[in-house]
Amino acid sequence: MPLREGEAIVLRTYRLGEADKIVSLFTRPFGRLRAAAAGAQRARTRYGGTLEPLSYIRVWFYERENRDLVRINSTELVESFFDMQKDYRMQVAAQYVAEVAERFFPERQANDRAFRLLLGVLRAMKRSGELGAPLLYFDYWLLRLEGFLPDLTRCAACGRVLDDGGYYGPASEGLCCADCRTPTTPRAVAASALELAESARGVTPEQWLGTSKPAAVCAAARRFLEDLIEAHAEKKLITRELLDAGV
Numbered sequence: 001m002p003l004r005e006g007e008a009i010v011l012r013t014y015r016l017g018e019a020d021k022i023v024s025l026f027t028r029p030f031g032r033l034r035a036a037a038a039g040a041q042r043a044r045t046r047y048g049g050t051l052e053p054l055s056y057i058r059v060w061f062y063e064r065e066n067r068d069l070v071r072i073n074s075t076e077l078v079e080s081f082f083d084m085q086k087d088y089r090m091q092v093a094a095q096y097v098a099e100v101a102e103r104f105f106p107e108r109q110a111n112d113r114a115f116r117l118l119l120g121v122l123r124a125m126k127r128s129g130e131l132g133a134p135l136l137y138f139d140y141w142l143l144r145l146e147g148f149l150p151d152l153t154r155c156a157a158c159g160r161v162l163d164d165g166g167y168y169g170p171a172s173e174g175l176c177c178a179d180c181r182t183p184t185t186p187r188a189v190a191a192s193a194l195e196l197a198e199s200a201r202g203v204t205p206e207q208w209l210g211t212s213k214p215a216a217v218c219a220a221a222r223r224f225l226e227d228l229i230e231a232h233a234e235k236k237l238i239t240r241e242l243l244d245a246g247v
Contacts, residue, residue, distance in 0.1 A: 003073060005060040006030060009118055010053055011098040015041065023051055023072065025059065026101055026118060031109040035061055037072045050075040052082050054094050054122060084126045093131045096239035097121060097138055103233045104146055117141050124205040132218045135243075137208050139225035140200040148232045150174035152194045165191040168224070170231055193221040 006029040014022040021040035025033045039045050050057050056079040063070045085091040097118065105114055117138065124134040143149035154161055156174025166175030167185040175194075176185050196217050200208055230237055 001062050001064055003060055003062060004030070004070075005058065007078065007115070008033075008057050008059045009101075009115070009122075010051055010055045010057065011102050012053055013037075013040075013051055021051065022069065024102060026105060026115065027059070027110075028112060028115045029110055031111060032102070032105045032107050033061075033070055034068060034107070035059075035070045035072045047072075047075050048077070049080070049082065050077045052080070054081040054085070054098060055079075056081070056119060056122075079123075081122050081126055084129075087129075089131060090125060090129075092239060092242045093125060093135055094122065096135070096237070096243055099237055099239045100138075100142060100229060100233075103235070103237070104142060104229075111145070114142075114145055117145065120205040124209055128209050130209065132215060132222065133209055133213045134205065136197065136213070136218050136222045136225070137200050137205055139222055139229060140197050143225060143228055143232075144201075146232075148228060150228075152198045155180055162194060163191060165189055165194065168227070170227075172231075187224075187227065189224040190217070190220055192217045193224060197221040197225060 006027045008025040008027040011024040011026055016022045016036065019039050019041050021037045023035045023037050025035055027033055037047060037051060040047050040051055055077060058076040058078055060073045061070045062073060081094060085094055101118055105111060121134050121138040125131060150156065151174055155166065155177040157176050157180035160177045162175060162177060164178065166177060166189055167181045168175050168187050168189065169185040172185055196213060226240055230240065
């Protein structure tokens with residue numbers, strides 16, 4: 001039973017008995033893992049604050065064959081995102097990122113680009129205090145990396161350029177123009193929102209936040225991309241409802 005180690009982001013934690021925790025980790029070298037942390041709920045624990053949700057850590061763990069849970073041996077904090085979550089809006093936004101990551105990133109599949117996306121977006125929120133633009137960047141790249149992002153520039157039915165925006169529905173594989181619109185594609189998304197979303201392509205989170213984004217257009221683009229995320233998750237996102245209510 002060799003000792004493994006790697007960088008990880010704590011997505012969520014769950015109580016396990018009186019003293020232990022189950023920790024959902026997104027690791028850089030091994031993908032998403034579920035881990036048991038013995039004694040993590042005790043007042044004096046060797047893990048300190050390293051297992052707080054959204055902490056960026058280095059983790060050492062043991063893995064046994066045919067076991068779903070790995071067993072954490074020790075952790076070391078690399079970067080904390082705890083203080084930024086004292087703001088309720090920021091906390092909800094961070095938990096949205098964690099919930100989507102849990103739904104979309106398969107267990108035990110390493111994905112370095114997804115790891116860098118998650119860490120980059122959390123750092124962007126922490127540094128800027130802004131939520132709308134980092135979340136739009138996250139939504140766009142999450143769909144792109146997972147292969148679910150449709151063509152945002154042309155109608156999926158006829159190939160026409162979407163100069164006037166597009167239409168989509170819950171089961172849409174892509175956007176359609178006004179001429180190809182059907183009762184199954186009732187939702188509209190403006191051309192300005194599609195252009196803003198597409199502008200996230202080929203830039204880092206730091207570059208993305210280097211220019212201001214119109215709040216209303218950013219919100220419209222996020223609404224469209226989050227509809228796609230929920231459709232592919234095949235389940236309502238709990239944190240999205242909280243985001244819609246106040247972020």
